Amino acid sequence: MASRVLSSQMVFNWRRNPPAILGTVIVLVCAVIVVFGPLLVSQNPYDLRQLSLLDSYKPPAWLDGGDPRYLLGTDGQGRDVLASIVYGTRISAMIGVTAMLMACAIGTTLGLLAGYFGGRLDALIMRVADVQLSFPSMLIALFLMSAFGTGIDKVLIALTAVGWVVYARTVRGSTLGEVQKEYVQAARVAGLSHAKIILKHVLPNVMTPLIVIATVQVGTFILIEASLSFLGVGVPITQPSLGLLIKNGFDVLFSGLWWTSVFPGLMIMAMVFGINLMGDFLRDELNPRLK
Amino acid sequence: MTAPLLSVRGLRTWFHTFAGTVKAVNGVSFDLMPGEVMGLVGESGGGKSVVGFSILGLIDPPGKIEGGQILFDGRDLAQLPEDALRRIRGREIGMVFQDPMTSLNPVQTIGHQMDEVLRLHTKLDARARRARCIEMLESVGISQAADRLRSYPHQFSGGMRQRVVIAIAMLARPRLIIADEPTTALDVTIQSQILKLMRRQIAEEGASMILVTHDLAVVAEMVDKITVLYCGKVVETGPVREVIDTPAHPYTRGLIDSIPNPAHRMPRLNQIPGTVPDVRNLPAGCSFRDRCPRAQAICAETEPPLTPQRGGQHAACHFPVPATQTTGEPA
Amino acid sequence: MTPMLEVEGLEQRFQLNKGLLDRITFRGGRPRLRNTTVHAVNGVSFAIAPGEVLALVGESGCGKSTVAKTIARIYEPTGGRIRIEGEDVSAYGPRQMLPVRAKMQMIFQDPFASLNPRQKVRDIVAEPLLQQLGPSRRAEVRERTAALLARVGLNPEQAGRYPHQFSGGQRQRIGIARALSVNPGLIIADEPVSALDVSIQAQILNLMLDLRDEFGLAYLFISHDLSVVHHIADRIGVMYLGFMVETAPRDRLFAMPRHPYTRALLSAAPTIEPQRKTAEMELAGEVPSALSLPSGCCFRTRCPFAWDRCAIERPALRDLGGGQSVACHLIDEPQRDRM
Numbered sequence: 001m002a003s004r005v006l007s008s009q010m011v012f013n014w015r016r017n018p019p020a021i022l023g024t025v026i027v028l029v030c031a032v033i034v035v036f037g038p039l040l041v042s043q044n045p046y047d048l049r050q051l052s053l054l055d056s057y058k059p060p061a062w063l064d065g066g067d068p069r070y071l072l073g074t075d076g077q078g079r080d081v082l083a084s085i086v087y088g089t090r091i092s093a094m095i096g097v098t099a100m101l102m103a104c105a106i107g108t109t110l111g112l113l114a115g116y117f118g119g120r121l122d123a124l125i126m127r128v129a130d131v132q133l134s135f136p137s138m139l140i141a142l143f144l145m146s147a148f149g150t151g152i153d154k155v156l157i158a159l160t161a162v163g164w165v166v167y168a169r170t171v172r173g174s175t176l177g178e179v180q181k182e183y184v185q186a187a188r189v190a191g192l193s194h195a196k197i198i199l200k201h202v203l204p205n206v207m208t209p210l211i212v213i214a215t216v217q218v219g220t221f222i223l224i225e226a227s228l229s230f231l232g233v234g235v236p237i238t239q240p241s242l243g244l245l246i247k248n249g250f251d252v253l254f255s256g257l258w259w260t261s262v263f264p265g266l267m268i269m270a271m272v273f274g275i276n277l278m279g280d281f282l283r284d285e286l287n288p289r290l291k
Numbered sequence: 292m293t294a295p296l297l298s299v300r301g302l303r304t305w306f307h308t309f310a311g312t313v314k315a316v317n318g319v320s321f322d323l324m325p326g327e328v329m330g331l332v333g334e335s336g337g338g339k340s341v342v343g344f345s346i347l348g349l350i351d352p353p354g355k356i357e358g359g360q361i362l363f364d365g366r367d368l369a370q371l372p373e374d375a376l377r378r379i380r381g382r383e384i385g386m387v388f389q390d391p392m393t394s395l396n397p398v399q400t401i402g403h404q405m406d407e408v409l410r411l412h413t414k415l416d417a418r419a420r421r422a423r424c425i426e427m428l429e430s431v432g433i434s435q436a437a438d439r440l441r442s443y444p445h446q447f448s449g450g451m452r453q454r455v456v457i458a459i460a461m462l463a464r465p466r467l468i469i470a471d472e473p474t475t476a477l478d479v480t481i482q483s484q485i486l487k488l489m490r491r492q493i494a495e496e497g498a499s500m501i502l503v504t505h506d507l508a509v510v511a512e513m514v515d516k517i518t519v520l521y522c523g524k525v526v527e528t529g530p531v532r533e534v535i536d537t538p539a540h541p542y543t544r545g546l547i548d549s550i551p552n553p554a555h556r557m558p559r560l561n562q563i564p565g566t567v568p569d570v571r572n573l574p575a576g577c578s579f580r581d582r583c584p585r586a587q588a589i590c591a592e593t594e595p596p597l598t599p600q601r602g603g604q605h606a607a608c609h610f611p612v613p614a615t616q617t618t619g620e621p622a
Numbered sequence: 623m624t625p626m627l628e629v630e631g632l633e634q635r636f637q638l639n640k641g642l643l644d645r646i647t648f649r650g651g652r653p654r655l656r657n658t659t660v661h662a663v664n665g666v667s668f669a670i671a672p673g674e675v676l677a678l679v680g681e682s683g684c685g686k687s688t689v690a691k692t693i694a695r696i697y698e699p700t701g702g703r704i705r706i707e708g709e710d711v712s713a714y715g716p717r718q719m720l721p722v723r724a725k726m727q728m729i730f731q732d733p734f735a736s737l738n739p740r741q742k743v744r745d746i747v748a749e750p751l752l753q754q755l756g757p758s759r760r761a762e763v764r765e766r767t768a769a770l771l772a773r774v775g776l777n778p779e780q781a782g783r784y785p786h787q788f789s790g791g792q793r794q795r796i797g798i799a800r801a802l803s804v805n806p807g808l809i810i811a812d813e814p815v816s817a818l819d820v821s822i823q824a825q826i827l828n829l830m831l832d833l834r835d836e837f838g839l840a841y842l843f844i845s846h847d848l849s850v851v852h853h854i855a856d857r858i859g860v861m862y863l864g865f866m867v868e869t870a871p872r873d874r875l876f877a878m879p880r881h882p883y884t885r886a887l888l889s890a891a892p893t894i895e896p897q898r899k900t901a902e903m904e905l906a907g908e909v910p911s912a913l914s915l916p917s918g919c920c921f922r923t924r925c926p927f928a929w930d931r932c933a934i935e936r937p938a939l940r941d942l943g944g945g946q947s948v949a950c951h952l953i954d955e956p957q958r959d960r961m
Contacts (some may be wrong), residue, residue, distance in 0.1 A: 005955055168909070180735035182730040182731070182732055183736050185691070186730060187738075189726075189750075190727075190753050190800075191723040191753045192753060201738050204738075204740040205738070205739065246816070348883065448909075450908060451908070462712070478909075479848075479891050480886055480887065480890045481908075482892070483890035483891075483892070484905075505820065507891045507894055508893050508894045511894045512892050545821060546820055548824075549821055549823065550824075550849060551824075551827070551852055551895060553848070553852040554893070554895055556852070559828055560828055561824070563825075565787075565793065566789055
């Protein structure tokens with residue numbers, strides 16, 4: 001299957017597409033940060049023994065008063081902003097990807113069932129989806145926090161609850177189309193059970209658009225999580241994502257201490273931008289017109 | 292000797308795709324007299340639809356007319372700019388496509404679509420246009436035409452939609468109609484109605500028609516002259532009865548033998564062995580040689596030119612089928 | 623001899639998915655509920671002997687494909703009986719159907735849509751047999767698959783390729799290999815050559831006849847093309863709007879068609895030697911909708927001979943001898959036949 005996705009034509013087009021190359025480079029850099037993060041920076045900003053309050057609010061190294069040890073400056077506790085960004089990126093990315101995988105699994109399953117069996121099951125699932133969409137993730141996160149406290153798992157639940165619908169709708173539409181096709185009927189004539197037909201025949205043929213949706217959704221989730229954290233209903237302080245970092249720096253932003261907010265913000269922007277560029281490229285490449 | 296209405300000379304239309312250059316039309320020439328109906332026959336990949344689109348200038352990138360002339364009334368359509376072509380399309384050359392559902396705009400009424408053609412190509416006023424639309428609809432057999440002008444395409448059945456498409460094609464009284472598989476999507480009884488209708492319309496207006504199809508039986512009933520395409524080249528052309536009864540080119544022969552004929556029942560159909568070669572990588576010499584029962588060494592070296600045969604036929608073959616072998620016997 | 627397939631009074635009705643509110647319409651100033659039942663197949667009966675080819679012909683909407691798919695149990699029949707080698711399978715569930723599926727397989731019309739584009743060809747061909755034998759006999763199935771591919775004229779070394787790498791004719795051969803894999807006695811062929819070029823069509827028809835001679839297969843051959851049907855069928859059934867209007871052995875049907883629709887069909891079909899055709903019988907109008915069947919005879923709205931009896935009484939299929947049956951009131955009143 002991978003060989004069908006990474007066709008030589010796709011690589012050919014990628015090499016000629018500067019935005020796609022840029023997007024891929026950005027995403028790869030983020031991946032490296034996520035995997036090797038702690039090895040890249042000398043300070044672990046969440047180990048209190050490594051911090052020194054004397055180093056608090058140092059500006060970026062190229063400005064007056066800057067310290068070459070702290071390239072992007074420090075925050076109020078003496079934490080290296082660069083190190084915080086590395087750790088924060090890991091958290092943001094992990095939340096984005098995990099929530100995407102959960103939403104994809106749930107949404108795809110429901111979409112397959114709705115499209116294949118139709119009738120009342122289809123109607124039920126689609127109505128639930130419609131209702132779900134009327135709740136903003138903010139509301140769900142707020143409810144979860146007030147009932148169960150903060151935590152990354154609450155954030156994941158809030159994002160998944162909102163994110164599964166797009167998969168379900170897309171997969172249902174594709175499934176409705178595939179089920180009409182004669183190879184599915186041939187599988188029925190061969191005596192395969194419904195479950196086997198769905199898993200072996202329908203799923204592989206409806207998966208392609210999901211790649212694009214999933215890619216872009218990671219970026220969307222990163223942004224939503226950042227907003228939730230900024231408003232205080234997201235991740236706990238012990239595991240700050242980039243959004244929480246922005247919030248922490250926000251309080252002192254107008255006193256001229258800009259680097260604690262702005263750099264994490266730029267990081268989010270770059271990450272989501274790279275993901276979107278890749279998503280655009282994939283959308284054009286995986287378009288069914290290639291068939 | 293009257294001049295031909297349409298004269299295509301050495302037309303070449305190629306598609307430059309990632310996977311190679313597809314030479315869909317590779318040196319096609321034919322003449323069409325006023326009032327003549329010609330069948331352009333071939334199988335899929337033969338290039339016949341592309342010929343039709345090339346004449347109308349409807350070839351989009353990655354396709355391009357690489358060479359040749361399309362002389363319509365003395366003007367070379369291949370050289371004309373887009374706005375000049377637009378004046379000709381619809382007015383002097385009409386087109387009937389295969390699928391009536393997609394060739395009509397689903398969100399506009401029939402009346403609107405017909406009116407548009409007349410507005411673009413004639414100087415009639417609103418009342419005259421409406422009258423002409425009603426006249427055309429009635430002549431294609433749609434009753435209560437005045438009411439039907441307000442209907443949408445989905446409110447018609449397949450056969451009736453195709454009648455509307457034919458009506459639109461003939462509205463501005465074109466001198467040439469190009470019909471690309473006009474009845475393939477229709478049932479047999481409807482097909483028969485539509486074909487009769489088209490023949491009558493053409494005869495009334497004195498127009499010419501190019502009928503592009505893979506169905507030799509339809510061609511046998513409808514056309515005066517037939518041109519057979521294989522891999523983008525003309526392999527045979529001539530009066531329809533002669534070509535069908537005594538084909539000169541082995542491909543035509545094989546094609547006719549492949550069709551089950553209730554009049555001569557054979558226990559086994561004479562099939563043409565092998566498959567159509569990849570149009571991106573045609574063999575040297577004659578494109579048909581790998582499947583031809585009559586091929587010899589020279590067929591792999593030189594491409595046979597179109598040479599005159601008996602009875603007004605022309606065939607591109609080094610060893611054409613002799614007239615004594617009529618269809619129904621093994622080649 | 624037990625027929626390979628016997629169908630009695632087969633019915634198939636579909637519900638169009640229209641909610642209650644969509645169905646409300648106004649007629650004569652009063653609200654009424656629109657009928658949403660499509661009567662696709664209305665009491666069709668026939669039998670196929672082992673090794674026989676029965677063709678069902680008719681135009682779009684006549685229900686012939688629906689008959690094929692109902693027999694193959696892609697749709698559940700809403701009425702009637704289906705017997706395979708004498709066994710009544712009409713009410714069988716999926717588990718009971720599994721051994722029956724070894725006797726009956728299907729070939730489809732669209733060579734592009736009938737093969738899963740993401741499956742390798744050898745897996746496609748092996749699937750029905752694997753389903754019958756179970757995963758434990760995979761090696762045996764693999765050998766058989768290679769032999770099947772060779773038998774239908776494909777190179778077994780290409781078994782690891784995907785469908786899109788084959789031409790339309792080759793894909794149809796793959797579909798035939800798949801159907802043959804379980805050694806069925808009956809193959810239901812739903813317009814198997816309609817989507818193919820003429821020269822490929824000939825190859826496939828020859829192949830199907832060779833396989834019939836070699837394996838003693840019976841075919842239920844669905845087609846709209848009368849020339850193809852003339853070549854391959856032993857007997858022919860003509861359908862219109864879900865009804866069987868005439869059945870006869872091939873030569874008899876072509877030489878002496880009795881039902882007006884059959885006659886119109888035969889005269890409308892384009893042939894390559896038009897001077898041989900009998901006088902043209904042209905039909906007026908369009909096919910009525912299967913949502914509201916005409917009363918009495920389904921064909922009366924387009925029939926040049928229809929009279930008042932035809933609107934009241936639906937004609938039954940009657941045996942005329944020589945294997946020919948017709949459903950038409952003209953049999954009783956031949957003087958009305960003006961052509």
